[in-house]
Amino acid sequence: MRPIRTPKINVSKAVLGAALVATAFGAHVSADASATTSNTQPQAVQPIKAQTQVKASATQVLAVAKAQVGTSENASGGGTKFQQWYANSQRAAETVQRDGGSREDYLNAAWCSMFVSWVGEQTGARPQVGWDAYTVTHAKWFAANDRWGQEAKPGAVVFFSWSGSKDLSSIDHVGFVVKDNGDGTISTIEGNTGNGKVEERVRPTSQVAGYGYPSYAA
Secondary structure (H helix, E strand, C coil): CCCCCCCCCHHHHHHCCHHHHHHHHHHHHHHHHHCCCCCCCCCCCCCCCCCCCCEEHHHHHHHHHHHHHHHHHHHCCCCCHHHHHHHHHHHHHHHHHHCCCCCCHHHCCCHHHHHHHHHHHCCCCCHHHEEEEEEEEHHHHHHHHCCEEEECCCCCCEEECCCCCCHHCCEEEEEEEEEEEECCEEEEEEEECCEEEEEEEEEEEEHCCCCCCCCCCC
C-alpha cells in the first residue's frame, strides 16, 4: 500500500520525472556493481575483465517471497525486517531527501513496496526489481525503463489500484505475480496485506493498474 507517514508525500516531488527516476535507480546499481579489490602488486598491469551481471530467475525470486509468507508486523504495527532494512538503506536516505521526514518514519510506514524491494535485495535482483517505499515511484521506474505492461507473468511486480484506474498515480499497493489463473484473477504474494502480513492472495485483474517486468534470467 502507499506509505502513510509524516510528512505527507508530495506526488509531484515523488515522481521526479521518468528520466530522473530511472537515473536514481540506475545510480545505485552502478555503485553496488563497481566495488572491486585493488591489487597493490606493481609487477604487471592486468587486463580488465568484463563484469557479467548475474541475474536471478523469476522462480528464485518467488521462492524467497513465498518463504516470507506469515511474517507479520509487531503488536504495535510496523517494525518488520523489511522496514528495518529499508530504513537503513542508501535508498532511504535519498527518499528522505526527496519526500522529507526521517529514516525512522519508514519503520511505521506502509511496507508493501519495501517488501518487494527487500526480496529483490535478498536474491541479487534489485537491479531488475528496483527499490522504493512509494508504490507510484516504483511503478514509474518500470515504465521509464520500458518494462511496463498489462500481461500477468510469473515473477512480475503487480501494481494495484483499488479504483480500477490504469493511471500510475492512482496506485495503492504492490506485490509479486505467482500465476495468471485464467479466470480473471491472479495469484500473488504480497507484503502488508490482510492484518499486516506477507500473504498469498487471489486478486481480480480488474484491480490491476499494470505490471512491472524485471529482466530475469531465463
